[in-house]
Amino acid sequence: MGNTTAVIYASKLGKTRKVGNYIAKSISADMFDLKKQTMINMSAYNRIIFGTGIHAGKPYKSLVTFLEANKAELAKKKTSLFICCMYNDEKGQAQCERVSSELGIAEAVFFDGKSEKNEEGFEIAIDDFIAKLRA
16 A cells, blocks of 8 residues: 555745654655645545644635545545644644644644744654554
8 A cells, every 4th residue: 555644734934844754754755735736636645634834814725625636535634734834832833723623633732833843844743643653
C-alpha cells in the first residue's frame, strides 16, 4: 500500500505550508498543497492530516471545498487537523474547537507562532503533535 499518511493543506501566507512540510517530513507522509492540486487519490491513505490558516475567523475556502467534495471517502479515514492562527491560549483553543467542529474533524490542534520554539524554529507544540501522531 505504500505510504499510509498524507498531509493536505491550504496556505496563503506560507506559515501553514511550512508547518505542513515539517510535519510531513517528520512522519514520512506524502504532502499535498491544495493551491497546486485538488484532485487527490486518498484510497492509499489510512490517515489524513489537514492544515489550514484562518482568515476572518474561518478556515481557507479551498480546504472547506475539498472536505465537502470528499466527505464520503474521508468518513473511512482517520483524520486530524492543525490550524495556524494568530490567537493563543483560550481564544486560540476556542477558535480551534469551533473550526474543527465545523469541518467535522475531532482531533485538532492550533499553532499561534508565538509559543516556545525548538532548535529548528518551529513551535514545540508542533513536535508534541507529531509525537502524538507517531503513538
